[in-house]
Amino acid sequence: MSTATTTEAFSEEFVAFHAGSKPSYRKVLKGAELKPTFNEIPVIDFTDIDSSSLATRKALGKLLYQTCSEVGFFYAKGHGIPQSVLDETLSALKKFFELDHDTKMTAHLHKNPAIRGYEPMGETKLDPKSNGDTKEAFTMGDDLLELEQNYPSNLPIPANAIPQNIWPAGAPWFRKALYRYYHHVFPFAMQLVRLIALVLCDDDHAFDDMFKFPITGMRALHYPPRPVEMKNYIGLGAHADFTWITLVLQDSVPALQVLNANGVWIPAPVIPGAFVCNVGQYLERHTNGIFPATVHRVANLTGDSRYSLAFFLTPDPDAVVEPLKECVGESERKYDAINVGDLYIRRILAARQKHPTAKKYKDTPEQELKYDILFKSIA
Numbered sequence: 146m147s148t149a150t151t152t153e154a155f156s157e158e159f160v161a162f163h164a165g166s167k168p169s170y171r172k173v174l175k176g177a178e179l180k181p182t183f184n185e186i187p188v189i190d191f192t193d194i195d196s197s198s199l200a201t202r203k204a205l206g207k208l209l210y211q212t213c214s215e216v217g218f219f220y221a222k223g224h225g226i227p228q229s230v231l232d233e234t235l236s237a238l239k240k241f242f243e244l245d246h247d248t249k250m251t252a253h254l255h256k257n258p259a260i261r262g263y264e265p266m267g268e269t270k271l272d273p274k275s276n277g278d279t280k281e282a283f284t285m286g287d288d289l290l291e292l293e294q295n296y297p298s299n300l301p302i303p304a305n306a307i308p309q310n311i312w313p314a315g316a317p318w319f320r321k322a323l324y325r326y327y328h329h330v331f332p333f334a335m336q337l338v339r340l341i342a343l344v345l346c347d348d349d350h351a352f353d354d355m356f357k358f359p360i361t362g363m364r365a366l367h368y369p370p371r372p373v374e375m376k377n378y379i380g381l382g383a384h385a386d387f388t389w390i391t392l393v394l395q396d397s398v399p400a401l402q403v404l405n406a407n408g409v410w411i412p413a414p415v416i417p418g419a420f421v422c423n424v425g426q427y428l429e430r431h432t433n434g435i436f437p438a439t440v441h442r443v444a445n446l447t448g449d450s451r452y453s454l455a456f457f458l459t460p461d462p463d464a465v466v467e468p469l470k471e472c473v474g475e476s477e478r479k480y481d482a483i484n485v486g487d488l489y490i491r492r493i494l495a496a497r498q499k500h501p502t503a504k505k506y507k508d509t510p511e512q513e514l515k516y517d518i519l520f521k522s523i524a
């Protein structure tokens with residue numbers, strides 16, 4: 146039997162990806178079926194994102210609208226975050242993943258009700274045709290109990306609040322490094338929210354009410370080189386993000402690929418200092434599909450380890466996302482209004498079926514799953 150190369154394994158008639166609780170498929174188009182679509186990811190310079198000139202902000206918003214609607218992906222440069230912060234954050238990731246297995250396992254995701262923490266190699270499988278995702282990851286996110294988060298004093302503290310993050314034992318430097326980056330990337334992501342609000346609703350503050358203490362997730366990722374003997378290798382299977390917007394910091398090793406409308410994988414090479422950003426499924430719904438949550442995957446075909454750090458931003462769990470009237474216009478309204486937290490919980494439990502929280506609620510009908518499950522102890 147021959148050994149399938151990555152190209153053989155994935156150059157088939159249909160591309161499988163995850164964009165909901167079950168896999169979806171997209172046909173790879175040929176000949177007369179081919180559509181006009183993108184072949185590269187545009188770069189936007191955000192130096193003027195907070196300009197006092199409305200005309201300048203609107204011009205930038207127009208560029209952003211164009212790439213979000215045509216590609217669903219863009220590179221962000223001129224974000225103002227010092228290169229030293231980016232470099233030191235990536236060094237901390239590398240140092241974390243080089244820790245011994247037992248230390249990393251002190252923060253195993255299965256110990257945490259909110260499905261955060263360390264996830265060893267091969268625990269997820271986004272592409273049903275693959276052997277599982279060849280990556281290890283560490284996730285943290287919004288947690289009103291952690292002082293670093295500066296939980297707004299005007300917001301209520303839920304009675305049932307329990308820690309949402311879990312940290313590895315004996316590695317305080319890791320928490321410090323991740324929070325340092327968090328405090329840079331989060332404000333920039335909120336600047337993007339306001340620019341998108343401006344371009345969609347003509348009001349920078351149109352979405353402020355949905356982002357009072359939003360769902361955030363920061364996922365550190367390590368993709369070792371493809372094991373030579375492995376068939377159907379993938380680093381992270383094809384998927385659309387269940388976020389509003391995602392910002393990814395890549396190290397110097399390229400591995401990210403983005404699916405265009407013809408079913409062709411377009412590489413997202415590394416642009417030093419720039420984030421790769423993409424529209425998630427909440428923003429897709431919010432814009433009535435004008436901004437697509439473009440499918441992407443990661444395959445490390447180099448001989449080096451690859452590290453990346455994704456920052457996921459999703460509105461407040463109690464917010465409602467429905468297609469904006471400005472986006473629907475005279476056309477068909479494609480999505481129902483959804484409660485952010487309810488959709489989130491359905492997606493995350495479906496993606497982590499072996500997690501104790503997912504097991505505990507496996508027989509609960511989907512419509513009864515509520516976001517506050519993540520605040521309940523799994524003990």
Ligand SMILES: O=C(O)CCC(=O)C(=O)O
Pocket residue numbers: 364366381386393395401441443453454455
């Ligand atoms: O590692 C990357 O470049 C992308 C990661 C990603 O797509 C994700 O975590 O959703």
Ligand SMILES: [Fe+2]
Pocket residue numbers: 384385386391441
């Ligand atoms: Fe993603």
